[in-house]
Amino acid sequence: MPGSPRTTAILQARTGSCIRNLLTGWVATAEEIGVWIKSGRNNFVTNGTASATGYAGIALGCVQGYERYCDGGQAVANTLLNNEADWNGRYGVVLSAKSSDTTVTHPLRLQ
Numbered sequence: 001m002p003g004s005p006r007t008t009a010i011l012q013a014r015t016g017s018c019i020r021n022l023l024t025g026w027v028a029t030a031e032e033i034g035v036w037i038k039s040g041r042n043n044f045v046t047n048g049t050a051s052a053t054g055y056a057g058i059a060l061g062c063v064q065g066y067e068r069y070c071d072g073g074q075a076v077a078n079t080l081l082n083n084e085a086d087w088n089g090r091y092g093v094v095l096s097a098k099s100s101d102t103t104v105t106h107p108l109r110l111q
Contacts, residue, residue, distance in 0.1 A: 039073025057085030061096025
């Protein structure tokens with residue numbers, strides 16, 4: 001995606017297309033963000049590993065410092081279950097203030 005940070009996977013709604021996706025058994029190693037749900041709803045991210053990223057292993061919403069890549073959408077009602085987000089630069093998991101109704105469940109391993 002032109003103009004996006006170096007990211008392994010980006011889920012972004014375009015006319016409602018980022019709804020009810022399942023991302024399972026994934027591995028993300030990227031320079032900036034491992035998996036980024038920029039906007040969308042009811043996505044299920046499970047049994048994955050995000051490591052060795054510069055900013056965050058998993059990011060939801062328009063996160064601080066990356067606003068220029070956002071389209072104003074929100075990441076709502078997403079579920080993160082049984083993921084590992086360790087050995088990342090700043091954050092294991094980062095949620096924007098507008099990432100409402102998001103569930104992050106144990107065990108989420110952060111280093």
